[in-house]
Amino acid sequence: STSPCAKDRLLVLGPNGAGKSTFLKTIGGELEPMGGAVIRGEGAVVGYFSQDLAQELPTEVTALTHVLDVARKIDRSVTNETARGVLGALGITGPAAVDRTIGSLSGGEKARVALAAFVLRPVNVLLLDEASNHLDGTAIEALCTGLRGWEGAVVAITHNSAFAAALNPTVVARVENGELSTHMHIPGVPLVVGDFCVSTNERVDAMEMQMKKEAEEERRAKEAIAKEVRNAPKVIDKIERAMTVIETEIAQLDEKLLAAGADVAKCAELQALKDAKEQKSLLYMTEWERLDALCAAHEAEHGS
DSSP: OOOOOTTOEEEEEOOTTSSHHHHHHHHTTSSOOSSSOOOOOTTOOEEEEOGGGGGGSOSSSBHHHHHHHHHHTTOTTOOHHHHHHHHHHTTOOTHHHHTSBGGGSOHHHHHHHHHHHHHTSOOSEEEEESTTTTOOHHHHHHHHHHHHTOSSEEEEEOSOHHHHHHHOOSEEEEEETTEEEEEEOOTTSOOOOHHHHOOSHHHHHHHHHHHHHHHHHHHHHHHHHHHHHHHHHHHHHHHHHHHHHHHHHHHHHHHHHHHHTTOHHHHHHHHHHHHHHHHHHHHHHHHHHHHHHHHHHHHHHHOO
């Protein structure tokens, strides 16, 4: 058994399949205990984070909009600056935060957005299941710095030795062969993480390959945006010329409608043509505004 208290940093280690996530879900109320009982202290408010949260994000809104929506459901005082600060600390800045939709982000960026939304919730017990996945060294240190100064309790599972060390745990729990053992951690004593999370070279290679894949996804996404920005002036020029032609055609249709007078059939035919032209013009305008905003955001982040 274990009893995390306020300000405790409980680090849960163990081999894959040992039951670490099951343990976390059980104390978080996601699963019923197979034996014994989970007793929560008075006033305990638990938040459970797992990588699955990234798969549940809305795809049509920006990261900043989503983080604010989640945070303000409980705390209306959360400001744009606070949300952007949390996103920025986790590596989501510029267009990735305020212009691009979540659906256009890479897998690693989505995981960071989910984590940003999670940490802004007003809870006092954080359950973190591999929260350091998809984070670089700077983001891991920023997250752990915040956790070390936090007044609540943290229970974290990780296979990341950098995260384990930066968290500076007060208690270490090991799950193996269906049993949980805990001991107080003495600051400065090295944490033995590798014995439990890396048993073969294949495991190390798989982690490195996943990190390289995510970095490549982010690189390609940034290259695609840069290419679109480079081509935007030509595309915008074509859109503007096409809209000028459509405006002329709509004006001509207005004249024909006026001339048709009481000819209902002819008026209906002309109105249908005009509606189609106006709809096409609206689509052009929407794309023009999107490209203009994309170029402005890119210039603000990288300069002209």
